[in-house]
């Protein structure tokens with residue numbers, strides 16, 4: 001199954017939240033709903049999860065804004 005992503009930078013919010021969640025759709029919807037409830041104060045209910053399903057994008061479209069600089073640590 002193709003992985004999906006929820007990019008919190010694209011979610012309307014007053015916070016500059018940079019979280020990106022990637023996984024299979026059900027995993028991402030659950031994790032994003034819990035994140036939205038705990039961090040953004042949304043109600044974790046069926047309406048929120050329906051919005052999140054519309055909000056998901058295919059994970060293969062994810063492009064980091066910055067290239068990693070230098071070698072990996074360690």
Ligand SMILES: [Zn+2]
Pocket residue numbers: 008017018019035039040
């Ligand atoms: Zn967030």
